[in-house]
Amino acid sequence: MSRKNIQLTEKLEEYIFRFSVREPSLFRKLREETARLAQANMQISPEEGQFLNILTKISGARRILEIGTFTGYSSLCFASALPPDGKILCCDISEEWTKIAKRYWNEAGLEQKIHLKIGSALETLQVILDSKTSPDWAPDFGFGPSSVDLVFLDADKENYPNYYPLILKLLRSGGLLIADNVLWDGSVVDDSHQEPSTIGIRKFNELAYGDPNVDVSMVPIADGVSLVRKK
Numbered sequence: 614m615s616r617k618n619i620q621l622t623e624k625l626e627e628y629i630f631r632f633s634v635r636e637p638s639l640f641r642k643l644r645e646e647t648a649r650l651a652q653a654n655m656q657i658s659p660e661e662g663q664f665l666n667i668l669t670k671i672s673g674a675r676r677i678l679e680i681g682t683f684t685g686y687s688s689l690c691f692a693s694a695l696p697p698d699g700k701i702l703c704c705d706i707s708e709e710w711t712k713i714a715k716r717y718w719n720e721a722g723l724e725q726k727i728h729l730k731i732g733s734a735l736e737t738l739q740v741i742l743d744s745k746t747s748p749d750w751a752p753d754f755g756f757g758p759s760s761v762d763l764v765f766l767d768a769d770k771e772n773y774p775n776y777y778p779l780i781l782k783l784l785r786s787g788g789l790l791i792a793d794n795v796l797w798d799g800s801v802v803d804d805s806h807q808e809p810s811t812i813g814i815r816k817f818n819e820l821a822y823g824d825p826n827v828d829v830s831m832v833p834i835a836d837g838v839s840l841v842r843k844k
């Protein structure tokens with residue numbers, strides 16, 4: 614029995630795009646605008662975005678926490694999949710990049726569903742965890758342990774292991790953590806890579822794999838996405 618994943622040729626990548634991606638024109642416009650930035654490669658792919666969208670619908674998530682928003686592509690994918698009473702709290706340190714995101718949230722008519730908190734996401738998570746009421750920057754979002762249905766982790770890679778325990782406390786039982794870039798362009802298996810980001814991702818992968826309190830699946834889509842379900 615084979616343990617191998619299919620190797621994706623350019624033609625197969627095109628085939629996947631052709632027969633699975635139904636990207637709304639506004640999302641495509643955001644990709645085109647982001648492509649003009651020097652940091653454009655931080656944006657998730659449309660294939661991954663659609664994966665996030667379908668996971669949101671399957672999971673029935675109503676409260677989503679996004680760690681790392683950039684110009685807003687993944688947040689659009691989540692927000693457009695939420696039910697009418699659903700909310701997503703987006704965390705980022707950049708006013709400049711999230712200003713672009715805000716424009717697209719408004720154009721998509723999704724701004725009512727999205728809260729944005731600028732600042733260190735580690736601090737933001739701790740505040741939500743310790744709050745006794747919804748913070749004023751995220752009204753109706755929820756607070757305290759077990760208040761979140763789904764978390765998307767896509768920010769500072771060196772801190773992935775530090776985010777992990779906070780996320781596990783914030784997630785309700787049955788809640789889902791989706792962690793991006795868990796293969797980090799292949800560097801996780803290359804010992805010559807010892808930079809903090811690679812070390813952080815390796816440690817995160819080990820933490821999730823060794824944690825008996827979660828179910829885990831590492832999916833080789835895009836740069837690797839781990840699905841971690843709190844038991």
Ligand SMILES: C[S@@+](CC[C@H](N)C(=O)[O-])C[C@H]1O[C@@H](n2cnc3c(N)ncnc32)[C@H](O)[C@@H]1O
Pocket residue numbers: 655656657680681682683684685686687688704705706707710732733734735767768769
């Ligand atoms: C890979 S990008 C996110 C891409 C985004 N999910 C998308 O779909 O386009 C990572 C983002 O994390 C943000 N970031 C980096 N360090 C952070 C921190 N300590 N707290 C919050 N956000 C941070 C960066 O400003 C950047 O916008």
